[in-house]
Amino acid sequence: MNATAPTALPLLESDVLRTFVAIADSGSFTRTAAQVFRSTAAVSLQIKRLEETLGQRLFIREARQVRLTAEGEVLLGYARRLLKLNEEAVANFLKPALSGRVCLGIPNDLSTRVLPGVLTTFARSHPAVQVDVCVGRSVELVAKVDAGELDLCLLETGNQGLDDGLGEVVHTEPLVWAGRDGGLAVRRSPLPLALANPGCAWRRAALDALDRAGLDYRVSYSCDQSAGQEAAMIADLAIAPFPRGLVRPPLRRLDEDHGLPPLGDYQIKLLRGHQRNDAIEALATQMIQAFAQG
Known part of the structure; x- marks a missing residue:
């Protein structure tokens, strides 16, 4: 046996x-x-x-x-x-089969959210590829792609002056209203808002939605990056439109409990430049996979 x-x-x-x-x-x-x-x-x-x-x-x-x-x-x-x-x-x-240089453009709001994880993984898998990063506004980054200065670029859809037909969608998530958990800003009238500067997709979506709903508001805090909006919300100075994935304590979603108008979806796109090679495609694939795993 x-x-x-x-x-x-x-x-x-x-x-x-x-x-x-x-x-x-x-x-x-x-x-x-x-x-x-x-x-x-x-x-x-x-x-x-x-x-x-x-x-x-x-x-x-x-x-x-x-x-x-x-x-x-x-x-x-x-x-x-x-x-x-x-x-x-x-x-x-695994030997460093790929080598070369890739110039990547990324908007301010995505630089700390996406860049560290993707570049760390890419550096481990392709250590001989040099990645140069340019952080800026989506409209400015598209101009650099057109000028041949960038090989790849991440874009946020809905920005003023930007053709939303550009690029490949790599990420979609709801845009929601956010504010301090237990805060009073959402109860004030007119509604105090923390918004990015004119041209930002989040700003445009928020103001259009409030105008359609006939709600009174005032822009009490303007900044270039989402970190500034987050600071204003944590201080309970204002509420703001935010991608759902960025809402974390002490912030929380407000639209469900306070009758705020829906903001629709927020998308991130990947735009390729004129030059194509294996190193560029490898980084593009890495970024697409990173978003897909979310």
């Missing part, structure tokens, strides 16, 4: 371990979701399955942050070592 074969232990997936480490470092499921281009629900499901696999609770969820349990602390050490070992193994076999 053959002896019963021992049950194989489950394997820990690198993708899940990266998410686990990111949450441990940031103390937030929401911030991690933005970093790994997934929804908060998808990140939570990854951790739930990891906890079920190990039979241990890994995080303690508190009001404004999450922290590791004792078992989570132990796993964090293993996770960092496993990810490092995986990186070394892959680097040992």
